[in-house]
Amino acid sequence: MLNIKIPKRKYNKALYANLEARADGAPIPIPIGDIYGAIPTCINTVDQIYKLGDIPIHSIDEIRSGDEGEVLDPAEDYETNLPNAQFTLKSTPMLAALTSYWLVIEVDYAASADAHIHFITLDNPYDDGKAYVINNAGTWEDEPDYDFWFKIKGRYALDGPEINIVKNDGPTYNRFGIRDTALPCAHYRLAQSFKTGANAVYATRIELKYDHLGTGWPGGKIRVGILSTPGPPYGGAEVPIGSKTEWLMINTQQSSFVESLAFPLVDESIKLSCDIEGAEKAGVTIKDGAGMVEYLVTEQAGKSLSILDAVELANFKAKRTQEIAKNIDCDDTTIGDIIEKLESSLLFKFIRQHDGTYATVVYEAGEPANTPHLKDAHFKTFSMTRRFSDMKAIVQVKYDEDAEDNKFKVAEASSNVAKFVYGIEDTLDVETYLKSAGDAAMLAADYLAMYETPPLEITFEVQGYGLDLVPGRDKVKITRSRAAYAGGALDAVLFRVMKITKKPDTARTEIVAVLDTQTY
Amino acid sequence: MTFDPSRTEQDLVWIVEIEPARRLEEEAWTQAADPNLACYWIAHPEDKPSRVKECLKSTGVILEYEPDVADLAMCQATPGSWYWDPVNFRLYVHTSTGADPGGGVFLVNSYFWDRLSMRAITLDGHPYKPILGKGAISDMSFEVKPFCKGGMTESWGTLTVMNGGGYWDKRLATYVYEGKRTLVKFGKPDDAYAVFKKAFEGYIGNTTSTDRNAAFASEDPARFQE
Secondary structure, three states, rough: OOEEEOOEEEOOOOOOOEEHHHHOOOOOOOOOOOEEEEEOEEEEOOOEEEEEEOOOOOEEEEEOOOOOOEEOOOOOEEEEEEHHHHHEEEEOOOOOOOOOOEEEEEEEEOOOOEOOOEEEEEEOOOOOOOOOEEOOOOOOEOOOOOOOOOOEEEEEOOOOOEEEEEEEEEOOOOEEEEEEOOOOOOOOOEEEEOOOOOEEEEEEEEEEEEEEOOOOOOOEEEEEEOOOOOOOOOOOOOOOOOOOOOOEOOOOOOOEEEEEOOOOOOOOOOEEEEEEEOOOOOOOOOOOHHHHHHHHHHHHHHOOOOEEOOHHHHHHHHOOOOOOOOOOOOOOOOOHHHHHHHHHHHHEEEEEEEOEEEEEEEOOOOOOOOOEEEOOOOOOEEEEEEOHHHOOOOOEEEEEEOOOOOOOOOEEOOOHHHHHOOOOEEEEEOOOOOOOHHHHHHHHHHHHHOOOOOOOOEEEEEEEOOOOEEEEEEOEEEOOOOOOOOHEEEEEEEEEEEEEEEOOOOOOOEEEEEEEOOOO | OOOOOOOOOOOOOEEEEOEEEEEOOOOOEEEOOOOOOOEEEEOOOOOOOEEEEEEEEOOEEEEEEOOOOHHHHHHHHOOOOEEOOOOOEEEEEEOOOOOOOOOEEEEEOOOOOOOOOOOOOOOOOOEEEOOOOEEEEOOOEEEEOOOOOOEEEEEEEEEEOHHHHHHHHHHHHHOOOOOOEEEEEEEOOOOOOOHHHEEEEEEEEEEEEEOOOEEEEEEEEHHOOO
16 A cells, blocks of 8 residues: 555557646645645646646635746636636637637726726728627627727737737717716627627737826726627627736826737646645645644545544544645655654654554554563663764654655754764754644754753563564563663663564563664 | 573474465366256365465455354355364365355465474374474574664574475475465473463574484564465
């Protein structure tokens, strides 16, 4: 089970025909916990569909684009598909050749009779379209005698030069107010149909001309979208093409103004990063170690939950509440590798027991019930080692990995005792899945307590086969009249068992154990 | 029995149990008589299987059959089951689709226990073959790595058994031992099987045979899917 490689699947053209080229062969991640800066993969460059993982995820909290990290608007810029860990970016409008479309003007200020703007119209010189006014219910009414002043610019390729697609400019003839309650339908939106030329083209910008003639300037913003079908009574449901332009503040500095509204330039080369909450259980994001182990065993390894010791799992969940997270996206990682790093993060051991089940054993100080007490007569051999070679003066705990650049924050603890008394400068680096600075600092302090003095290790042989002792889980209590310990003896001192070797030839068991206070 | 270093454990009997597999998908199966036409049988001189599994080749889906249903009629009524006929030493199976297990659709394994000991002994009605010599069972170790590294390792060196008369030559060629479960237990000669204690449970790795001995190395449990 522990050798199962995850992530199991990789992006490829057989799975996703329109996959972005750079992702071919990359693992499809398994996000667990709160992930900051996850890089989505474009699995459909035509429809701008992006994927964040190979499992259902709990949420997409934020998507940023470009080097400056502009935050995209979930209501306007993308649609999520959490069961597939995907989102679809509303992209640059792509206009087909020789086709009619409708540009629709929106403003966000409150409707008013005396503070609104007017869009400039011409005296119907445009042959391939006409103006419309749209009421608050979305009903369109055509204005066959008018056309708006407009220019639409575009590119044949997103990285190509910008060209004029279609325009209708000239001297002002009239003007239509927008959100003007003095008018019968208040003109909640305005629209203009137009027809493209001989080539398909990306729409990149729309220019419109407006003023506030005879009224006050309203506050608020303006934007434009493109539709392929006008609303009632003409075409039924409005069908948007790509994204709308960004909202722009209404320019109040000039009496008449040409506004240039830009569509987002989005293709497979756009740089996106996302903050997400990954794997979930019963609608709740998995953020603790017990949840992560349970998820890996049941969902990734496909095993029954019964192979985990229920009592130890519940204890693990209660005692290790630190928040963890990992976007599992490496090419050569196994479930065993993930669990080992989780052990380092949370000071527990994932132990295969004699009955074949696995226990998540949390280190806890003190003497458990039924701890064997070994005395002088029991020892066939005995040695004690102060492991100077294991000592560390500095512990650096890496935490809160940024999924975008795989960089960690670092919490550090250093020991004057190790430096001054023992004269060493060695550093222990521990990479973890911890999220918080406080948890990382505590872990660094815990590790330092283990290693700032030489770990005291005993090795001894006893009669028999050490039957139900499990290393990492069990402790032994040692009493010896002679030992290199305080007072020259060991008097009921607790050690944690680290290794057991059963020797059928000699009917003995060799046990290696470390002073209990130095295993934590 | 818990860990008690005061106990003197002498005159112990060590036993080793290995659960090899027999591949059955290329054997000639016989369809059972009417009305049990969904069942197929094969001679199984290895005694009653410990379990029977199939893998549907087209999907890779593995199914462990219902353990040893009570009679042939129940096997007929239960897709994915097996029935053991102890009188004729026949294994009946009813595959998940009802198709012939030898028809090329499935991989089919039966499993059974090889029981080995240091001396002739019968436990729970099963004879143990006395082919474990002195030193046959090597040291078994279990170790956790330091917390900062994570992980646990288990190892059992190599089990060495006598290969008199080429006994293992044929078995290693006929059955699959690699990657199969093994148990190492010990007890006193007059102990009941239930009293024997497990010293190691793991999997067989490499197998090696010479004219004198056969050797079974242990393998890292992390590799296995069971």
